[in-house]
Amino acid sequence: MKYFVKNNDIVLYEYDSFVISQTLECGQCFRFNCIGPENYVVVAFGKVLNIYQIGDSIIFSNTTDDDFKNIWCRYFDFDRNYSEIKKSISENDEILTKAVEYAPGIRILNQERFECLISFIISQNNRIPMIKKVIENISRKYGKYIDTFEDVEYYAFPTPEELAQADEAGLMECKTGFRAKYIIDAVLRVLKGEIKLDADDMSTDELRNMLMTIKGVGPKVADCTMMFSFGRCETFPTDVWVKRIMSELYFGGREASVKEIHQKADECFGEYAGYAQQYLFNYARQFKIGA
């Protein structure tokens, strides 16, 4: 990956495996607006980024050289070699070969941990447009104003301290529904230090068990949180779509249990299971495989 600075914008060229729309729209994150073809506004880490593609270049706009180096490089996972990962998981696997070919520009984001946790609590039994709306409502109500870009006001996702101001009724107004009490539990437990969001020394199993002590956090929400904000890419978040595609394509159409699926994923993809999951999820969702 190479880049230069031009008129306060960062211009990325000779990069590997990155299509903006594929990365943002594959269901791993919720705080972005599409404002044109391969042209997005992204909100993360208290910043508003405009990112778009021109020819073979990706332009990072409404940002600084420092923020590009300190925030966006890590956020978009530019330090990782995706060609190698894709090769490893699709070797000897026709299904993964197809799934990777379908969206070769997906990268796994490194998101903020608290926001990611709350976002995936909200995701349960919910649809993506609704999830986006709820997170937006919460940010507007409890988070700090960041910036106005092209006449749209953007707000940061609230910190645990800020979100502690919310009561159940307030969260219900944000359309969280029955998940309001789960969010309150998560916030309290984080503030009390029972949930350690800086626990990088923990094993993935220990981390999962800790997260699952929060009300409303089961295996799926815990795995998504670990994968998209703790960099634990050996997890294999198994939702209905992944269950469908795995059952259909790896178990001959028989409905497999989550346990069987995890064993199969570990066996086939090992340390890269999470990447495989994301290509498969995206592929299954687009083509409604098994639905």
Added chain:
DNA sequence: GCCCAGGCACTCA
């Protein structure tokens, strides 16, 4: 009006 969505808690065998 009914059904369901990127799960989970709760209940009951």
Added chain:
DNA sequence: TGAGTGCCTGGG
């Protein structure tokens, strides 16, 4: 330990 059911909400 596993199966069954209800849940806010809004779109098809």
